[in-house]
Amino acid sequence: MNQTSTDTPILRVNGVTAGYGDVQVLWGIDLTVPKGKIVSIVGPNGTGKTTLLLAISGMVRARTGSIVFNGEDITRARADHVVQKGLIHVPEGRRLFPGLSVRDNLLLGAYTRRDSAAEIARDLDFVYTIFPILAKRANQGATTMSGGEQQMCAIGRGIMARPKLLLIDELSLGLSPKALELLAESLVRINQEGVSILLVEQDVMTAFEIASHAYVIESGRVRLSGDTRTLSQDPMVRSAYMGFQTGVSA
Numbered sequence: 429m430n431q432t433s434t435d436t437p438i439l440r441v442n443g444v445t446a447g448y449g450d451v452q453v454l455w456g457i458d459l460t461v462p463k464g465k466i467v468s469i470v471g472p473n474g475t476g477k478t479t480l481l482l483a484i485s486g487m488v489r490a491r492t493g494s495i496v497f498n499g500e501d502i503t504r505a506r507a508d509h510v511v512q513k514g515l516i517h518v519p520e521g522r523r524l525f526p527g528l529s530v531r532d533n534l535l536l537g538a539y540t541r542r543d544s545a546a547e548i549a550r551d552l553d554f555v556y557t558i559f560p561i562l563a564k565r566a567n568q569g570a571t572t573m574s575g576g577e578q579q580m581c582a583i584g585r586g587i588m589a590r591p592k593l594l595l596i597d598e599l600s601l602g603l604s605p606k607a608l609e610l611l612a613e614s615l616v617r618i619n620q621e622g623v624s625i626l627l628v629e630q631d632v633m634t635a636f637e638i639a640s641h642a643y644v645i646e647s648g649r650v651r652l653s654g655d656t657r658t659l660s661q662d663p664m665v666r667s668a669y670m671g672f673q674t675g676v677s678a
């Protein structure tokens with residue numbers, strides 16, 4: 429296998445700062461997603477996780493630093509250019525179109541593609557293979573489905589864009605443990621098809637279970653990062669994020 433191609437990260441974020449008006453949220457974020465991997469971001473509410481994903485997908489401007497996607501500097505690129513290149517953002521809160529069916533919501537994910545109808549139909553089949561419930565609900569209004577089904581539809585719409593990298597914000601939002609488990613397994617399957625994934629997730633156990641690497645972000649800075657096996661043994665991570673008591677002997 430060609431070493432250099434596997435060594436090039438799909439995403440590299442270098443010293444990115446960003447914010448809203450006078451409020452600075454990100455204070456110099458460095459982060460890498462190796463090609464073909466799942467990387468998770470965890471951290472408290474309001475710490476800048478969503479802002480970081482928005483900066484990567486070009487919806488919030490990085491003020492300083494750089495963002496390199498698949499070898500291309502996209503720091504100043506327009507959001508639609510970034511989508512065309514295969515960097516797809518599944519936003520927090522799903523954002524499905526009410527009044528449109530599940531199938532039409534999925535097909536909207538493919539709107540920037542110039543592929544043939546046959547190829548798009550094949551990808552729709554792939555989405556239905558991963559999420560069979562969406563095939564059953566194809567003609568139903570997307571926003572009339574359960575929270576978990578809507579999350580599947582939002583991820584399915586992302587897949588319809590033929591992503592090289594999927595950014596997913598809060599997979600578990602409003603989901604039962606069982607629905608979350610199902611979705612986490614689906615992400616692993618999508619990843620096995622060659623899609624790299626950057627996941628923001630409050631459920632640290634799930635985030636660490638499916639990812640090879642993770643970042644702990646606090647107050648707009650990377651507090652800790654590393655492979656998930658090592659991080660899940662870290663005393664700070666265990667007490668602050670995984671609910672383990674530390675310093676207490678039985």
Ligand SMILES: Nc1ncnc2c1ncn2[C@@H]1O[C@H](COP(=O)(O)OP(=O)(O)OP(=O)(O)O)[C@@H](O)[C@H]1O
Pocket residue numbers: 448451453471472473474475476477478479480
């Ligand atoms: N559009 C906006 N205008 C002004 N401030 C904003 C805007 N969006 C977010 N913020 C602020 O930026 C900070 C970081 O918000 P962000 O949504 O990135 O956090 P988060 O880590 O994703 O939080 P959560 O875990 O609750 O989703 C917060 O203080 C928030 O109030």
Ligand SMILES: [Mg+2]
Pocket residue numbers: 477478479520597
């Ligand atoms: Mg958020």
